[in-house]
Amino acid sequence: MERITAAITGVGGYVPPDVLTNYQLENMLDITDTWIREHLGVRERRILKGPGQGTSLICNYTAMEICHKRGISPEEIEILIIATSTPDMITPNTASIVARDIGAVNAWGIDLNGACAGFLIGLQVGASFIENGRYKKVMVIGADKMSCLVDYKERVTAAVFGDGGGGVLLEPDTTGLGINDTLLKTDGNGGEHLFIKAGGSAWPATEETVQNREHFMRMNGKAIFSAAVQHLSEIIAEILQRNRLTAEDIRWLVPHQANKRIVSATAAELDFPLEKTMFNIERYGNTTAGTIPLCLWDYEDTLQKGDNLLLVAFGAGFTWGAMHVVWAYDSAD
Known part of the structure; x- marks a missing residue:
């Protein structure tokens, strides 16, 4: 079959x-x-x-x-x-x-x-x-x-x-062609490092939550940086190994645009060349769930049928993942 x-x-x-x-x-x-x-x-x-x-x-x-x-x-x-x-x-x-x-x-x-x-x-x-x-x-x-x-x-x-x-x-x-393999992981212990306290069922909106600015995002950047580099390095190595791929086989690393230091540090951990890493954070910032598809959108003209892409992301929760994609069409045509 x-x-x-x-x-x-x-x-x-x-x-x-x-x-x-x-x-x-x-x-x-x-x-x-x-x-x-x-x-x-x-x-x-x-x-x-x-x-x-x-x-x-x-x-x-x-x-x-x-x-x-x-x-x-x-x-x-x-x-x-x-x-x-x-x-x-x-x-x-x-x-x-x-x-x-x-x-x-x-x-x-x-x-x-x-x-x-x-x-x-x-x-x-x-x-x-x-x-x-x-x-x-x-x-x-x-x-x-x-x-x-x-x-x-x-x-x-x-x-x-x-x-x-x-x-x-x-x-x-x-x-x-298409999505060949995916690894997704979660560690709820990281939730304290990036969260919005109020607005959900545990802490509904009240006059007090608004006055205390509890409906805005709070972030521990140092903790996120360390966890992101560690977990992304590990999951990239794992998905490459189980698909019998090396960094040389990957046409583009497509990382979530958390910040440039996280992406650069992760690539360095794996000796992955930055010239094969998609970047557009300088123009858009971190758009959360939007960063990876915006990278594909920006770089579409460079993609050819059969290209190996590695999509990776790390975010609140903590949640993180990696995906091996074989590109399905000649984008420049």
């Missing part, structure tokens, strides 16, 4: 037009452009502005670009998976809103909150539906409006996070 894999057959992305530069942050906070670039690797980030503008807007633009590039209509989408930590509302889910907005009348949709690893989790869930033979067109989008969670009195989170997202279309393949 032929093995069915989930191949990526189209890529889309969207970033808002409004730009928040490092120089603007210098006027808002005790921070400098030089420090941000040296420690975080960010020069600017995009901010989604306007009343009622949420993550669904990013997803709508992304979905329609994928459909246009693939030459399909939204009615052909069977499943819509949205990986996000910033849904438009607690309910209904953002996937339902996007399906309505783009006219995906035949799709059912779900949201997944896997923080910065959310897109990888969404890809694996989507791939499972393709692999079992029941579905042929699954769209997976990773997008976040991080500006709604950032405390702009806190300099590091204000400097590193931005808004944006991207996505892919998954379709069946029987020639070995």
Whole structure:
């Protein structure tokens, strides 16, 4: 029996037009452009502005670009998976809103909150539906409006996070192209290092939680840096070994854009060349679930059928993962 894999057959992305530069942050906070670039690797980030503008807007633009590039209509989408930590509302889910907005009348949709690893989790869930033979067109989008969670009195989170997202279309393949292997891991002990205390069922919104600024993200950057480098190095080595691959076999390492130091340190641990590592954090910042698909979107023209890609992410929870993908089409054509 032929093995069915989930191949990526189209890529889309969207970033808002409004730009928040490092120089603007210098006027808002005790921070400098030089420090941000040296420690975080960010020069600017995009901010989604306007009343009622949420993550669904990013997803709508992304979905329609994928459909246009693939030459399909939204009615052909069977499943819509949205990986996000910033849904438009607690309910209904953002996937339902996007399906309505783009006219995906035949799709059912779900949201997944896997923080910065959310897109990888969404890809694996989507791939499972393709692999079992029941579905042929699954769209997976990773997008976040991080500006709604950032405390702009806190300099590091204000400097590193931005808004944006991207996505892919998954379709069946029987020639070995697509998602070949995935490793996903969780360690709940890391939850204390990156969290938003209030707004959930344990700490519902009250006047006190708002006054205490408990609806904004809090982050222990040092603890996250150490854990990220360790776990990403280990999981990359593991997925390479079990697929009998070396760094030389990989055309592109596609890392979550947490900050440039984490990516560079991880690559150094594995002697992985930086010239084969996708970077775009300098333009967008950390868009959480949006970073990996935005990398694919930015670098799409460099990708050729048969290229080995290694997608890796680390985020709150802690959650982290790695995925081996064989690219399914000549993107420059």
